[in-house]
Amino acid sequence: xxxxxxxxxxxxxxSLLLAxxxxxxxxxxxxxxxxxxxxxxxxxxxxxxxxxxxLAIFTYFKRPASNGVLITLALLxxxxxxxxxxxxxxxxxxxRGINLYWDAQYIPHVAQMLAEAASPLQLTGLLVGxxxxxxxxxxxxxxxxxxxxxxxxxxxERHYLTxxxxxLTIAYFMGHVNQPIHTLKYFSLPLTKTYWSQVQFINSVMxxxxxxxxxxxxxxxxxNLARLDQNDVFIEFIESYGATAFDxxxxxxxIRPALDxxxxxxxxxxxxIVSAFIQSPTFGGNxxxxxxxxxxxxxxxxxxxxxxxxxxxRPTLTDKFRASGYRSVALMPxxxxxxxxxxxxxxxxxxxxxxxxYQGPDFxxxxxxxxxxxxxxxxxxxxxxxxxxxxxxxxxxxxxxxFRPTPPYQPDWNKLESAQPFEQQALLxxxxxxPEWTNLGPSYTGTLKYTFDYISGxxxxxxxxxxxxxxxxxxxxxxSVSGIEARWDVPVHIVSRNDEIIDSxxxxxxxxxxxxxxxxxxxxxxxxxxLLGVFSR
Numbered sequence: 001x002x003x004x005x006x007x008x009x010x011x012x013x014x015s016l017l018l019a020x021x022x023x024x025x026x027x028x029x030x031x032x033x034x035x036x037x038x039x040x041x042x043x044x045x046x047x048x049x050x051x052x053x054x055l056a057i058f059t060y061f062k063r064p065a066s067n068g069v070l071i072t073l074a075l076l077x078x079x080x081x082x083x084x085x086x087x088x089x090x091x092x093x094x095x096r097g098i099n100l101y102w103d104a105q106y107i108p109h110v111a112q113m114l115a116e117a118a119s120p121l122q123l124t125g126l127l128v129g130x131x132x133x134x135x136x137x138x139x140x141x142x143x144x145x146x147x148x149x150x151x152x153x154x155x156x157e158r159h160y161l162t163x164x165x166x167x168l169t170i171a172y173f174m175g176h177v178n179q180p181i182h183t184l185k186y187f188s189l190p191l192t193k194t195y196w197s198q199v200q201f202i203n204s205v206m207x208x209x210x211x212x213x214x215x216x217x218x219x220x221x222x223x224n225l226a227r228l229d230q231n232d233v234f235i236e237f238i239e240s241y242g243a244t245a246f247d248x249x250x251x252x253x254x255i256r257p258a259l260d261x262x263x264x265x266x267x268x269x270x271x272x273i274v275s276a277f278i279q280s281p282t283f284g285g286n287x288x289x290x291x292x293x294x295x296x297x298x299x300x301x302x303x304x305x306x307x308x309x310x311x312x313x314r315p316t317l318t319d320k321f322r323a324s325g326y327r328s329v330a331l332m333p334x335x336x337x338x339x340x341x342x343x344x345x346x347x348x349x350x351x352x353x354x355x356x357x358y359q360g361p362d363f364x365x366x367x368x369x370x371x372x373x374x375x376x377x378x379x380x381x382x383x384x385x386x387x388x389x390x391x392x393x394x395x396x397x398x399x400x401x402x403f404r405p406t407p408p409y410q411p412d413w414n415k416l417e418s419a420q421p422f423e424q425q426a427l428l429x430x431x432x433x434x435p436e437w438t439n440l441g442p443s444y445t446g447t448l449k450y451t452f453d454y455i456s457g458x459x460x461x462x463x464x465x466x467x468x469x470x471x472x473x474x475x476x477x478x479x480s481v482s483g484i485e486a487r488w489d490v491p492v493h494i495v496s497r498n499d500e501i502i503d504s505x506x507x508x509x510x511x512x513x514x515x516x517x518x519x520x521x522x523x524x525x526x527x528x529x530x531l532l533g534v535f536s537r
Contacts, residue, residue: 016151019144023048026081026141028188031088033484035438038085043188046172047080052148053165059152060162070149074142081137084191091479214308218315219297220529223536225324227500232382232390232467233321233535237291238451239399241473243277243489244482245448246516254445258452259514262493265456269463271497274510277489277520278527280475284482288341290474290490291395293525295345300525310344317528318346321391329381329390333358333373334366334397347393351377360421363398363430369407370398371454375416378458382465399451401478402435403443409453413461440481459495468496470531489520492527504534 027045029038051073055065065073151157175184245251266273281301282289292300292309295316300306318328328347332339335352342350356376358368374394381390398406408426415421422430435443455471473490476482493514496502506512508530509521522530 012151015147016157019147020048020052022140022144023052023077023148026077026137027084027191029084029088031091033479035480036089038088041188044168044172044186045190046169046187047190047192049165049168049172052161053169055149056152056158056162056165059149059158064153065145065149070142070145073145074138077141077145078134078138080191081141082134083195087191087194214298214305214312219525220315220317220320220532223320223532225321225532225535226537227498227504228324228389228468228535229466229498230325230389231498232392232465233326234390234392234394234467234469235294235317236392236394236396236455236469236471237287237294237474238396238448238471239287239474240401240403240444240477240481241399241448241451241490242280242476242482243487243491244476245445246491247486248441248483251441251445254442255448255452258449258456262452262456262459263514265459266495269459269497271459271495272499272502272512273493273495273514274502274505274512275491275493275514275516276510276522277516277518278472278492279520279523280473280488280490281524282475283486283488284476284478287395287474290524291393293523294528295393297525297528299523310341314344316345317393317532318391320532322346322348325388326391327381327388329377329392331356331373331377331392331394333368333370334395334400345393349381351380359419360416361427361431363405363407364402366397366400368397370396370451371407371410371413371457372416372421374454374458375413395474396451399444399447401440401481402437403440403447404433404435405431406433406443406447406450409450409457411457413457440477444477444481466497468494468498468501468535470494472527490524491516501534508534 024045025040027047028040028043030041031037032039058065148161152161171183172187175182175187245255263273280290281293281299286303289300289303289306292298292306295318296309296314298309298314300309321328327349330342330345330347330350332350332352333356335350336354339350339352351373353368356368356373358372358376360369360372363369373396377392377394381387381392408422408430410416410422433443433446455469470492471494472492475490476486476488479486494502494505494510502512509517511517
């Protein structure tokens, strides 16, 4: 029969293993893609091994760690646990790793968006829940540290722990040496290594060093734009419109009727469509990198490069069209404050939220339906009889994550500026559909269907207008929508009744119709010079 002493020893060993598991798990857990949940892969943390080793050595030569030291360590480990969560969750949600320099700047904007998009009760529940969770993590880590330190006071256990932690620490560093025993596969990537590289990156940015060097010269080249015959050119970036809208069969089937209608209306109005995939410089966010790449012909794939670009004087598409007699206008309904970058691009006019002057019901954080923005732009810039040809740069916002509530499409565009721009039933139904954060697919396809509904509606309402409309995505949606390891490609559709332009695009790899070929034909920054060449003789 097992004795009471044996039970006590087993209980102590089990408790010690639990304490070590808690400490190790805090820095080695992984994401359950594509959710906010976490799981273990039973990897080892060299940081925890080194910490326990240091505590053991400290106990050998000094004394057991004081309660103040343990509380400080528990607080530090709590912060590291939060950092680990950000590290493993960001790729699942956004398709890219966390970047302190990029992402920290937008925390206030995200907080403001949540404050306006969620109810006070939801926000209070979220904050209280997060605080309780952090407190629970802190006390779990403090318990684990105290229990491990208590066992270090016992000579046999201290000897065992010192030896085991020393072996694990040495094994990790031996893994970096070219030898036949590959030990690194048993260890999680150290958190300190990840965030030290982030600190080095921030330091390089603060020293005004760009991660990429911007080449000298004008990548856009010189063109005469004669093929356009002074007709308008619209560039519309559709937020989050990525290749997943075609690659994911469920998404594709859902969106297809709206795309088919888009193709049908184009044909009925004497226009043709060509399509292709191109590779975006960003994924899941940072749309301005795509915008800058497209407008300059430079590969702007880092924020540091973007910031450096904004300090320079560079030729842009605006300059190319202005040289051919065009008036350049930016339609940016998501713009709520001053936009210094507007001076870099050199637009003749910028229509932000204030200039658009939308008075209808709000649809989530982004408020203004893209259909209304396009309608208002049409009234202000397209309908005047005596005017210059128009170069329009339009950044659509309705398809922005979390994609709901999506406005209802209004077939009668004249009603958009009325006191009640939408039918009451359609409005209530739209506002009742809130984001489903664990299942964003239906809301994603819904917002893209809305987008192509109003694009088709605009084409139908302007059957005689001669313009070339370039419609493209800025980046793939977050990985929680697009999937794990999704490609960085985005669709581009070009609508025109100019056969010379369409035939030239087909010769360059575009396919006629709304279905692009599987492989991308180019990169985002190479497309503008390609288009300028097609627009010229």
